[in-house]
Amino acid sequence: MTPRRTLPTVTVLTFALLTACNTAPTTDTAASAPTRFDYVATVPLESGDTPKDLAKTLGGTVLSWDNADCGAAAAEICVALMGMNISNTAQGQVSPQTAQLHAQSLEAQASRKVYIEPNRDVFSGGGSMTATMGGSLGVWAGGSLGVWAGGSLGVWAGGTYSPLPQNSTLWQKIRLQQAQALAPNLGGGVTVAVIDTGIDLKHPAFQGSLSDPASWRDFYAADAVPQEEGTLGVGGYGHGTNVAGIVLQIAPKAKIMPLRVLGQDGSGDVVMVAQAVDWAVAKGAKIINMSLGSEDDSKVVQDAVNRATARGILVVSSAGNANLNKITYPATNADIKGNGAYAVSVGSVNLQDVKSTFSNYANTLELVAPGEKVAAPAPGGMMAAWSGTSMAAPMAAGGLALALGQTLSVPLGAVTDKMIGNAFNIYNISANQPYKDMLGEKGRLDLEVFLKNVVK
DSSP states (O other), rough: SSSSOOOOOOOOOOOSSSSSOOOOOOOTTTOOOOOOOOOEEEEEOTTTTOOOHHHHHHHEEEEEEEEOOOOGGGGGEEEEEEEEESSSSSOOOOOOHHHHHHHHHHHHHHHHHEEEOOOOOOOOOOOOOOOOTTOSSSSSSGGGTTTOOOOOOTTEEEEEEEEOOOHHHHHHHHHHHHHHHTTTTTTTEEEEEEEESSTTOOOGTTTTTTTTTTOOEEEETTTTTOBBBSTTTEEETTTHHHHHHHHHHHHHEEEEEEEOSSSSSSOHHHHHHHHHHHHHHTOSEEEEEEOOOBBSOEEEEEEHHHHHHHOOOEEEEOOOOOOOOOOBTGGGTTTTTTGGGGGEEEEEEEESSSSSOOOOOOOTTTEEEEESSSSEEEEETTTEEEEEEEHHHHHHHHHHHHTSSSSSSSSSGHHHHHHHSSSSOOOGGGGGGGGTTTTTTSEEHHHHHHHHHOOO
Protein backbone atom coordinates (compact mmCIF):
# COMPACT_ATOMS: atom_id res chain seq x y z
CA MET A 1 0.00 0.00 0.00
CA THR A 2 1.33 3.43 -0.88
CA PRO A 3 1.89 6.14 1.75
CA ARG A 4 -1.38 7.64 3.00
CA ARG A 5 -3.19 10.26 0.93
CA THR A 6 -7.41 11.09 0.61
CA LEU A 7 -10.65 13.05 -0.55
CA PRO A 8 -14.57 12.43 -0.41
CA THR A 9 -16.60 9.95 -2.43
CA VAL A 10 -19.53 9.52 -4.59
CA THR A 11 -22.22 7.60 -2.75
CA VAL A 12 -25.10 5.22 -2.59
CA LEU A 13 -26.17 2.82 -5.28
CA THR A 14 -29.15 1.00 -3.87
CA PHE A 15 -32.09 2.27 -1.93
CA ALA A 16 -34.68 -0.06 -0.36
CA LEU A 17 -37.86 1.38 1.08
CA LEU A 18 -39.58 -0.23 4.01
CA THR A 19 -42.80 1.67 3.55
CA ALA A 20 -44.80 3.45 0.93
CA CYS A 21 -43.09 6.40 -0.73
CA ASN A 22 -43.19 9.73 1.03
CA THR A 23 -42.91 13.17 -0.48
CA ALA A 24 -41.84 16.56 0.78
CA PRO A 25 -42.19 20.01 -0.78
CA THR A 26 -39.71 20.51 -3.57
CA THR A 27 -38.26 23.99 -3.39
CA ASP A 28 -35.04 23.58 -5.37
CA THR A 29 -36.27 26.07 -7.96
CA ALA A 30 -34.59 28.85 -9.82
CA ALA A 31 -36.54 31.33 -7.72
CA SER A 32 -35.11 30.03 -4.45
CA ALA A 33 -31.64 29.05 -5.66
CA PRO A 34 -28.68 31.18 -4.54
CA THR A 35 -26.25 32.85 -6.90
CA ARG A 36 -24.16 30.32 -8.78
CA PHE A 37 -20.63 31.48 -9.50
CA ASP A 38 -18.59 30.73 -12.62
CA TYR A 39 -15.39 30.54 -10.61
CA VAL A 40 -14.14 30.20 -7.07
CA ALA A 41 -10.91 31.71 -5.77
CA THR A 42 -8.84 31.25 -2.64
CA VAL A 43 -7.02 34.37 -1.50
CA PRO A 44 -4.35 34.28 1.25
CA LEU A 45 -5.19 36.77 4.00
CA GLU A 46 -2.83 39.41 5.28
CA SER A 47 -2.86 41.66 8.32
CA GLY A 48 -5.40 44.43 7.95
CA ASP A 49 -7.59 42.66 5.38
CA THR A 50 -11.35 42.97 5.74
CA PRO A 51 -14.06 41.13 3.77
CA LYS A 52 -15.45 44.41 2.45
CA ASP A 53 -12.11 45.70 1.23
CA LEU A 54 -11.10 42.42 -0.40
CA ALA A 55 -14.45 42.10 -2.19
CA LYS A 56 -14.09 45.65 -3.50
CA THR A 57 -10.50 45.09 -4.61
CA LEU A 58 -11.08 41.80 -6.39
CA GLY A 59 -14.68 42.25 -7.52
CA GLY A 60 -15.91 38.97 -6.07
CA THR A 61 -18.19 37.79 -3.28
CA VAL A 62 -16.60 36.66 -0.02
CA LEU A 63 -17.98 33.21 0.82
CA SER A 64 -15.85 32.32 3.82
CA TRP A 65 -13.22 34.15 5.81
CA ASP A 66 -10.79 31.94 7.69
CA ASN A 67 -8.38 34.05 9.74
CA ALA A 68 -8.54 32.18 13.05
CA ASP A 69 -5.26 31.15 14.68
CA CYS A 70 -3.28 32.82 11.94
CA GLY A 71 0.44 33.14 12.48
CA ALA A 72 3.53 32.96 10.36
CA ALA A 73 3.62 29.17 10.64
CA ALA A 74 -0.05 28.79 9.69
CA ALA A 75 -0.35 31.37 6.92
CA GLU A 76 -1.43 28.75 4.40
CA ILE A 77 -4.66 28.10 6.29
CA CYS A 78 -5.66 31.75 6.60
CA VAL A 79 -7.63 32.43 3.43
CA ALA A 80 -10.76 33.93 2.01
CA LEU A 81 -12.94 31.84 -0.30
CA MET A 82 -14.49 34.03 -3.00
CA GLY A 83 -17.09 33.42 -5.69
CA MET A 84 -16.59 35.16 -9.02
CA ASN A 85 -18.43 35.63 -12.30
CA ILE A 86 -15.85 36.54 -14.90
CA SER A 87 -17.82 36.09 -18.10
CA ASN A 88 -21.31 35.70 -19.48
CA THR A 89 -20.74 32.09 -20.46
CA ALA A 90 -22.34 29.13 -18.75
CA GLN A 91 -20.92 28.07 -15.39
CA GLY A 92 -17.54 26.41 -15.71
CA GLN A 93 -17.25 27.06 -19.48
CA VAL A 94 -14.62 29.79 -19.34
CA SER A 95 -11.36 28.55 -20.86
CA PRO A 96 -8.40 27.71 -18.62
CA GLN A 97 -6.44 30.41 -20.43
CA THR A 98 -9.06 33.03 -19.54
CA ALA A 99 -9.07 31.80 -15.93
CA GLN A 100 -5.28 32.05 -15.75
CA LEU A 101 -5.31 35.58 -17.10
CA HIS A 102 -7.99 36.54 -14.60
CA ALA A 103 -6.00 34.95 -11.75
CA GLN A 104 -2.95 36.97 -12.79
CA SER A 105 -5.07 40.11 -12.82
CA LEU A 106 -6.40 39.31 -9.35
CA GLU A 107 -2.89 38.67 -8.05
CA ALA A 108 -1.77 42.03 -9.36
CA GLN A 109 -4.70 43.75 -7.65
CA ALA A 110 -4.31 41.87 -4.38
CA SER A 111 -0.48 41.85 -4.39
CA ARG A 112 -0.43 38.17 -3.42
CA LYS A 113 -0.84 34.70 -4.90
CA VAL A 114 -4.45 33.90 -5.86
CA TYR A 115 -5.74 30.49 -6.94
CA ILE A 116 -8.85 30.29 -9.12
CA GLU A 117 -10.73 27.32 -10.61
CA PRO A 118 -14.07 26.71 -12.36
CA ASN A 119 -17.01 26.20 -10.03
CA ARG A 120 -17.94 22.83 -11.49
CA ASP A 121 -21.12 20.97 -10.53
CA VAL A 122 -19.20 17.72 -10.12
CA PHE A 123 -19.91 16.42 -6.62
CA SER A 124 -22.46 13.67 -6.30
CA GLY A 125 -24.39 11.67 -3.75
CA GLY A 126 -26.90 10.09 -6.13
CA GLY A 127 -28.68 6.78 -5.72
CA SER A 128 -31.39 4.50 -7.05
CA MET A 129 -34.22 2.59 -5.47
CA THR A 130 -34.04 -1.19 -5.72
CA ALA A 131 -37.34 -2.10 -4.10
CA THR A 132 -40.61 -0.61 -3.00
CA MET A 133 -43.16 -1.75 -0.45
CA GLY A 134 -44.26 -5.25 -1.40
CA GLY A 135 -41.25 -5.82 -3.62
CA SER A 136 -38.81 -8.68 -3.26
CA LEU A 137 -35.42 -7.00 -3.44
CA GLY A 138 -33.96 -5.68 -0.23
CA VAL A 139 -37.26 -5.08 1.56
CA TRP A 140 -37.11 -5.76 5.27
CA ALA A 141 -38.95 -8.90 6.37
CA GLY A 142 -42.63 -8.12 6.35
CA GLY A 143 -41.97 -4.41 6.07
CA SER A 144 -43.08 -4.25 9.68
CA LEU A 145 -40.83 -1.41 10.82
CA GLY A 146 -41.74 1.14 8.20
CA VAL A 147 -42.59 3.92 10.61
CA TRP A 148 -40.32 5.21 13.35
CA ALA A 149 -42.49 4.16 16.28
CA GLY A 150 -41.24 6.61 18.86
CA GLY A 151 -37.91 4.85 19.07
CA SER A 152 -34.64 6.52 19.93
CA LEU A 153 -31.12 5.83 18.84
CA GLY A 154 -29.95 4.61 22.24
CA VAL A 155 -28.47 1.59 20.57
CA TRP A 156 -27.40 -1.40 22.61
CA ALA A 157 -29.09 0.12 25.66
CA GLY A 158 -28.96 -2.53 28.34
CA GLY A 159 -26.82 -4.73 26.13
CA THR A 160 -29.48 -5.28 23.47
CA TYR A 161 -30.18 -3.51 20.21
CA SER A 162 -33.87 -2.86 19.82
CA PRO A 163 -34.66 0.17 17.60
CA LEU A 164 -33.29 -1.25 14.33
CA PRO A 165 -32.86 -5.02 14.62
CA GLN A 166 -32.40 -5.20 10.84
CA ASN A 167 -28.85 -3.94 11.42
CA SER A 168 -27.95 -6.42 14.16
CA THR A 169 -25.77 -8.58 11.90
CA LEU A 170 -23.97 -5.50 10.60
CA TRP A 171 -23.22 -4.31 14.11
CA GLN A 172 -22.03 -7.73 15.18
CA LYS A 173 -19.66 -7.73 12.23
CA ILE A 174 -17.94 -4.48 13.27
CA ARG A 175 -18.18 -5.36 17.02
CA LEU A 176 -20.35 -2.38 17.89
CA GLN A 177 -21.75 -3.68 21.18
CA GLN A 178 -18.26 -4.38 22.51
CA ALA A 179 -17.03 -1.01 21.23
CA GLN A 180 -19.78 0.90 22.97
CA ALA A 181 -18.91 -0.89 26.21
CA LEU A 182 -15.37 0.43 25.81
CA ALA A 183 -16.69 3.96 25.09
CA PRO A 184 -19.54 4.44 27.59
CA ASN A 185 -19.86 8.15 26.80
CA LEU A 186 -21.17 7.00 23.38
CA GLY A 187 -19.72 10.01 21.58
CA GLY A 188 -21.02 12.58 24.04
CA GLY A 189 -19.49 16.00 23.51
CA VAL A 190 -18.52 15.26 19.90
CA THR A 191 -20.13 17.07 16.95
CA VAL A 192 -20.10 15.33 13.56
CA ALA A 193 -20.75 17.54 10.54
CA VAL A 194 -22.68 15.63 7.86
CA ILE A 195 -22.04 17.37 4.53
CA ASP A 196 -24.71 15.89 2.30
CA THR A 197 -28.26 16.36 0.96
CA GLY A 198 -29.40 17.75 4.30
CA ILE A 199 -31.50 15.68 6.70
CA ASP A 200 -35.11 15.38 7.80
CA LEU A 201 -34.81 17.88 10.65
CA LYS A 202 -38.14 16.78 12.18
CA HIS A 203 -37.47 13.04 12.18
CA PRO A 204 -37.99 11.56 15.67
CA ALA A 205 -34.59 9.86 15.41
CA PHE A 206 -32.81 13.23 15.45
CA GLN A 207 -34.67 14.99 18.23
CA GLY A 208 -32.12 15.94 20.87
CA SER A 209 -29.29 14.74 18.63
CA LEU A 210 -28.63 17.82 16.51
CA SER A 211 -26.13 20.61 17.08
CA ASP A 212 -27.23 24.16 17.93
CA PRO A 213 -29.43 25.43 15.05
CA ALA A 214 -27.03 28.37 14.71
CA SER A 215 -24.53 25.86 13.29
CA TRP A 216 -26.87 24.52 10.59
CA ARG A 217 -26.57 25.67 7.00
CA ASP A 218 -28.11 24.95 3.62
CA PHE A 219 -25.50 26.03 1.07
CA TYR A 220 -27.61 24.72 -1.80
CA ALA A 221 -30.54 27.04 -1.04
CA ALA A 222 -28.53 29.69 0.80
CA ASP A 223 -30.50 29.57 4.03
CA ALA A 224 -30.27 28.18 7.56
CA VAL A 225 -32.63 25.22 7.12
CA PRO A 226 -30.79 22.17 5.71
CA GLN A 227 -33.98 20.17 5.26
CA GLU A 228 -33.96 17.38 2.67
CA GLU A 229 -36.22 18.10 -0.30
CA GLY A 230 -37.69 15.80 -2.90
CA THR A 231 -39.54 12.52 -3.27
CA LEU A 232 -38.47 9.44 -1.35
CA GLY A 233 -36.80 7.00 -3.72
CA VAL A 234 -35.98 9.61 -6.35
CA GLY A 235 -32.48 11.00 -6.81
CA GLY A 236 -30.55 11.73 -3.64
CA TYR A 237 -33.54 12.41 -1.41
CA GLY A 238 -33.10 10.59 1.91
CA HIS A 239 -29.37 10.09 1.46
CA GLY A 240 -28.22 12.56 4.12
CA THR A 241 -30.88 11.37 6.57
CA ASN A 242 -29.62 7.81 6.20
CA VAL A 243 -25.97 8.85 6.62
CA ALA A 244 -26.67 10.91 9.75
CA GLY A 245 -28.75 8.06 11.18
CA ILE A 246 -25.86 5.63 10.75
CA VAL A 247 -23.51 7.94 12.66
CA LEU A 248 -25.97 8.07 15.54
CA GLN A 249 -26.47 4.34 15.64
CA ILE A 250 -22.72 3.99 16.19
CA ALA A 251 -22.35 6.98 18.57
CA PRO A 252 -25.83 7.72 19.98
CA LYS A 253 -24.78 10.67 22.16
CA ALA A 254 -22.86 12.52 19.46
CA LYS A 255 -24.41 15.61 17.88
CA ILE A 256 -25.09 15.92 14.15
CA MET A 257 -24.36 19.23 12.40
CA PRO A 258 -26.48 19.10 9.21
CA LEU A 259 -24.92 20.90 6.22
CA ARG A 260 -26.67 20.69 2.86
CA VAL A 261 -24.57 20.94 -0.31
CA LEU A 262 -26.43 18.53 -2.63
CA GLY A 263 -29.79 19.09 -4.28
CA GLN A 264 -32.62 16.58 -4.60
CA ASP A 265 -30.88 15.10 -7.65
CA GLY A 266 -27.87 14.37 -5.44
CA SER A 267 -25.45 16.84 -7.04
CA GLY A 268 -23.64 19.95 -5.88
CA ASP A 269 -20.77 22.21 -6.86
CA VAL A 270 -17.25 23.02 -5.71
CA VAL A 271 -18.24 26.26 -3.97
CA MET A 272 -20.85 24.58 -1.76
CA VAL A 273 -18.62 21.73 -0.67
CA ALA A 274 -15.65 23.99 0.12
CA GLN A 275 -17.88 26.43 2.00
CA ALA A 276 -19.38 23.61 4.05
CA VAL A 277 -15.98 22.29 5.12
CA ASP A 278 -14.88 25.76 6.26
CA TRP A 279 -18.22 26.27 8.01
CA ALA A 280 -17.98 22.96 9.89
CA VAL A 281 -14.56 23.92 11.21
CA ALA A 282 -15.70 27.40 12.24
CA LYS A 283 -18.80 26.04 14.02
CA GLY A 284 -16.96 23.50 16.14
CA ALA A 285 -17.27 20.13 14.40
CA LYS A 286 -14.67 17.60 15.55
CA ILE A 287 -15.43 15.16 12.71
CA ILE A 288 -16.60 15.82 9.14
CA ASN A 289 -18.36 13.06 7.18
CA MET A 290 -18.35 13.49 3.41
CA SER A 291 -20.37 10.70 1.79
CA LEU A 292 -20.01 12.36 -1.57
CA GLY A 293 -17.34 12.81 -4.16
CA SER A 294 -16.20 13.73 -7.63
CA GLU A 295 -14.36 12.01 -10.45
CA ASP A 296 -12.40 15.24 -10.87
CA ASP A 297 -10.00 16.73 -8.35
CA SER A 298 -10.66 20.14 -6.86
CA LYS A 299 -7.81 22.07 -5.31
CA VAL A 300 -10.28 24.46 -3.69
CA VAL A 301 -12.06 21.61 -1.89
CA GLN A 302 -8.78 19.88 -1.08
CA ASP A 303 -7.40 23.07 0.40
CA ALA A 304 -10.52 23.38 2.56
CA VAL A 305 -10.01 19.81 3.77
CA ASN A 306 -6.36 20.61 4.46
CA ARG A 307 -7.38 23.64 6.52
CA ALA A 308 -9.67 21.39 8.55
CA THR A 309 -7.11 18.68 9.18
CA ALA A 310 -4.46 21.28 10.02
CA ARG A 311 -6.68 22.19 12.97
CA GLY A 312 -7.08 18.60 14.10
CA ILE A 313 -10.52 17.97 12.57
CA LEU A 314 -10.99 14.35 11.47
CA VAL A 315 -12.37 13.99 7.92
CA VAL A 316 -14.03 10.81 6.64
CA SER A 317 -14.90 10.39 2.97
CA SER A 318 -16.40 7.63 0.86
CA ALA A 319 -14.60 5.90 -2.00
CA GLY A 320 -17.26 5.90 -4.75
CA ASN A 321 -19.57 3.33 -6.30
CA ALA A 322 -18.44 2.71 -9.88
CA ASN A 323 -16.47 -0.51 -9.22
CA LEU A 324 -13.34 1.21 -10.50
CA ASN A 325 -9.69 0.87 -9.58
CA LYS A 326 -9.77 4.52 -8.59
CA ILE A 327 -11.44 6.22 -5.65
CA THR A 328 -13.19 9.54 -5.87
CA TYR A 329 -12.23 12.96 -4.53
CA PRO A 330 -11.72 13.99 -1.83
CA ALA A 331 -11.22 10.38 -0.60
CA THR A 332 -8.34 9.84 -2.97
CA ASN A 333 -6.26 12.39 -1.07
CA ALA A 334 -6.97 11.19 2.47
CA ASP A 335 -3.50 9.76 2.92
CA ILE A 336 -1.50 12.70 1.59
CA LYS A 337 1.18 14.17 3.76
CA GLY A 338 -0.28 16.70 6.16
CA ASN A 339 -3.92 15.69 6.30
CA GLY A 340 -3.31 11.92 6.26
CA ALA A 341 -3.04 11.74 10.04
CA TYR A 342 -6.51 13.24 10.36
CA ALA A 343 -8.36 11.74 7.39
CA VAL A 344 -9.62 8.35 6.28
CA SER A 345 -11.16 7.01 3.06
CA VAL A 346 -13.75 4.22 3.23
CA GLY A 347 -14.99 1.62 0.74
CA SER A 348 -17.63 -1.08 1.12
CA VAL A 349 -17.82 -4.83 1.72
CA ASN A 350 -20.78 -7.15 2.20
CA LEU A 351 -21.57 -9.19 5.30
CA GLN A 352 -19.17 -11.91 4.14
CA ASP A 353 -16.34 -9.32 4.07
CA VAL A 354 -16.18 -9.56 0.28
CA LYS A 355 -15.79 -6.34 -1.71
CA SER A 356 -19.18 -4.92 -2.61
CA THR A 357 -19.77 -5.21 -6.34
CA PHE A 358 -20.20 -1.44 -6.58
CA SER A 359 -17.32 -0.27 -4.36
CA ASN A 360 -14.34 1.49 -5.88
CA TYR A 361 -10.93 0.19 -4.81
CA ALA A 362 -7.33 1.37 -5.01
CA ASN A 363 -4.00 1.01 -3.30
CA THR A 364 -4.71 4.38 -1.69
CA LEU A 365 -7.99 3.20 -0.13
CA GLU A 366 -7.49 2.93 3.61
CA LEU A 367 -10.46 1.08 5.08
CA VAL A 368 -13.69 -0.75 4.23
CA ALA A 369 -16.89 -1.27 6.22
CA PRO A 370 -20.22 -3.04 5.59
CA GLY A 371 -22.13 -0.77 3.21
CA GLU A 372 -25.00 -2.88 1.91
CA LYS A 373 -28.66 -2.49 2.92
CA VAL A 374 -27.93 -0.38 5.98
CA ALA A 375 -31.13 0.51 7.81
CA ALA A 376 -31.53 4.06 9.10
CA PRO A 377 -34.06 6.90 9.32
CA ALA A 378 -35.71 8.16 6.13
CA PRO A 379 -37.56 11.45 5.58
CA GLY A 380 -41.13 11.69 6.78
CA GLY A 381 -40.58 9.69 9.96
CA MET A 382 -39.81 6.62 7.88
CA MET A 383 -36.98 4.11 7.80
CA ALA A 384 -35.17 2.78 4.74
CA ALA A 385 -32.11 0.81 3.75
CA TRP A 386 -29.44 2.17 1.43
CA SER A 387 -26.32 0.61 -0.05
CA GLY A 388 -23.11 2.35 -1.03
CA THR A 389 -19.72 3.45 0.18
CA SER A 390 -21.71 6.40 1.53
CA MET A 391 -23.12 4.05 4.15
CA ALA A 392 -19.71 2.63 5.06
CA ALA A 393 -18.13 6.05 5.69
CA PRO A 394 -20.45 7.11 8.57
CA MET A 395 -19.66 3.85 10.36
CA ALA A 396 -16.05 5.03 10.53
CA ALA A 397 -17.15 8.57 11.46
CA GLY A 398 -19.31 7.19 14.25
CA GLY A 399 -16.41 5.05 15.47
CA LEU A 400 -14.17 8.11 15.60
CA ALA A 401 -16.87 9.92 17.58
CA LEU A 402 -16.88 7.06 20.11
CA ALA A 403 -13.12 7.50 20.51
CA LEU A 404 -13.18 11.29 20.82
CA GLY A 405 -15.92 11.05 23.45
CA GLN A 406 -13.43 9.28 25.73
CA THR A 407 -9.99 10.14 27.10
CA LEU A 408 -7.52 9.16 24.40
CA SER A 409 -4.48 7.03 25.14
CA VAL A 410 -2.78 8.20 21.93
CA PRO A 411 -2.27 11.61 20.30
CA LEU A 412 -5.20 12.84 18.22
CA GLY A 413 -3.03 12.60 15.11
CA ALA A 414 -2.69 8.84 15.63
CA VAL A 415 -6.40 8.02 15.88
CA THR A 416 -7.21 7.45 12.20
CA ASP A 417 -4.02 5.43 11.75
CA LYS A 418 -5.10 3.22 14.66
CA MET A 419 -8.50 2.70 13.05
CA ILE A 420 -6.87 1.72 9.75
CA GLY A 421 -4.10 -0.37 11.28
CA ASN A 422 -6.43 -2.34 13.56
CA ALA A 423 -8.93 -3.33 10.87
CA PHE A 424 -9.90 -6.97 10.39
CA ASN A 425 -7.80 -8.71 7.73
CA ILE A 426 -10.02 -9.66 4.79
CA TYR A 427 -7.31 -10.57 2.31
CA ASN A 428 -7.41 -14.25 3.24
CA ILE A 429 -10.82 -14.45 1.55
CA SER A 430 -10.38 -15.84 -1.95
CA ALA A 431 -12.94 -13.48 -3.52
CA ASN A 432 -10.83 -10.54 -2.36
CA GLN A 433 -7.56 -11.79 -3.84
CA PRO A 434 -7.99 -9.75 -7.06
CA TYR A 435 -8.12 -6.66 -4.82
CA LYS A 436 -5.08 -7.43 -2.67
CA ASP A 437 -3.89 -4.24 -0.92
CA MET A 438 -6.69 -2.26 -2.58
CA LEU A 439 -9.34 -2.62 0.15
CA GLY A 440 -7.44 -0.85 2.86
CA GLU A 441 -4.20 -1.47 4.67
CA LYS A 442 -5.78 -4.52 6.33
CA GLY A 443 -9.44 -4.36 5.45
CA ARG A 444 -12.70 -4.10 7.35
CA LEU A 445 -13.49 -1.80 10.27
CA ASP A 446 -13.28 -3.45 13.72
CA LEU A 447 -14.49 -0.96 16.30
CA GLU A 448 -13.65 -3.10 19.33
CA VAL A 449 -9.98 -3.58 18.48
CA PHE A 450 -9.71 0.06 17.36
CA LEU A 451 -11.04 1.42 20.66
CA LYS A 452 -8.88 -0.91 22.73
CA ASN A 453 -5.92 0.77 21.09
CA VAL A 454 -6.96 4.44 21.42
CA VAL A 455 -8.92 5.01 24.66
CA LYS A 456 -7.95 4.75 28.30
